[in-house]
Amino acid sequence: MNLAVRGIDADIRWNNEGSFHRDALPDLRADFILANPPFNISDWGGERLREDARWAYGVPPVGNANYAWLQHILHHLAPTGTAGVVLANGSMSTQQSGEGDIRRAMVEGDVVDCMVSLPPQLFYSTQIPACLWFLARDKRADQKGGRKDARDRRGEVLFIDARKLGHLVDRTRRELSDDDIARIAGAYHAWRGADGAAAYADEPGFCKAASLEEIRGHDHVLTPGRYVGAGLDHHSGQATGMAGGRRNAPVVPRHQRSHWRDDSLSGDTAPAVSPPPGAPRPPAALAVPRPLPTSSPRYTPRGAERRRARDTAGAVSRAEPRVIAAGTMIKASAPRRSRTTAPPSRSASRS
Numbered sequence: 001m002n003l004a005v006r007g008i009d010a011d012i013r014w015n016n017e018g019s020f021h022r023d024a025l026p027d028l029r030a031d032f033i034l035a036n037p038p039f040n041i042s043d044w045g046g047e048r049l050r051e052d053a054r055w056a057y058g059v060p061p062v063g064n065a066n067y068a069w070l071q072h073i074l075h076h077l078a079p080t081g082t083a084g085v086v087l088a089n090g091s092m093s094t095q096q097s098g099e100g101d102i103r104r105a106m107v108e109g110d111v112v113d114c115m116v117s118l119p120p121q122l123f124y125s126t127q128i129p130a131c132l133w134f135l136a137r138d139k140r141a142d143q144k145g146g147r148k149d150a151r152d153r154r155g156e157v158l159f160i161d162a163r164k165l166g167h168l169v170d171r172t173r174r175e176l177s178d179d180d181i182a183r184i185a186g187a188y189h190a191w192r193g194a195d196g197a198a199a200y201a202d203e204p205g206f207c208k209a210a211s212l213e214e215i216r217g218h219d220h221v222l223t224p225g226r227y228v229g230a231g232l233d234h235h236s237g238q239a240t241g242m243a244g245g246r247r248n249a250p251v252v253p254r255h256q257r258s259h260w261r262d263d264s265l266s267g268d269t270a271p272a273v274s275p276p277p278g279a280p281r282p283p284a285a286l287a288v289p290r291p292l293p294t295s296s297p298r299y300t301p302r303g304a305e306r307r308r309a310r311d312t313a314g315a316v317s318r319a320e321p322r323v324i325a326a327g328t329m330i331k332a333s334a335p336r337r338s339r340t341t342a343p344p345s346r347s348a349s350r351s
Helices: 066-075 096-108 178-192 212-217 304-310 346-350
Strands: 030-035 077-088 112-117 130-136 156-161 207-211
Touching: 030 066, 066 077, 066 096, 066 130, 096 212, 112 178, 156 178, 156 212, 178 207, 207 212
Parallel strands: 030 077, 112 156
Antiparallel strands: 077 130, 112 130, 156 207
């Protein structure tokens, strides 16, 4: 349907058994393959395909078809063919059920050309972040058959971290702009040495051409964030990175944190204290709420000095601000009776 909407003529052969169990085009060797297979499917019937000619880099696990799709596509590539496959992010780093061994064999077999990590929320049906696998049968320069690549890319893999790209078009969905797509494609074409492409150069935080030796040092994990390093924030001039898909927050000195609080964390509607000129705003996780008054049921001073401070008007407001986690409850406990003090006798109470 997707091809028909775009007016692309194609030879589509549908079968109820699926591509794994009934390969409708067994002799096809394509120059280009684009695929968006279903992510992480477990009911693909892998237990019936333990011995198959397509598993040149290892038998995929029964419980996940990701590496079955990759090898099925590689099997149908021409000797100089290239493929682009959309898969879940976990496929780049999983070590479960032998998938890490298959990935290692593919890297050592030099069929992985480029890895791209995409931003989340690109799909209508799932929020799972995805990645792009670019596979190539032959990475030598000056190939025939229309591939006029000037660079010999053997022993290299290009990593592109595109998680920071794109913009939200509504509350749940993100899109890549034409400039974002051109930036990703331009880096890949430049690295390949394609005709008319600019000269390639590593860009910290975005792209990096890594050798097989570097990839071995990362245990053949293909997550781009491990290789591209930290980029440079054009506004602050400070290095920024990505951890767990989120930008690392800048470290704010403690003496500067006390100048602010974040009303969204404290739940207080009183006007916030403005930061001093030039002081950076701390991230939400480091925001400091204003100290609560001592009369609040959420705050109970402990110790003789704090009890005296409670009775002194304005003592807390003059004290140095304290960091209090949002939502923290300190419950007052009744004074415990000392074990060394004997309870009063009945005779004494009667008298």
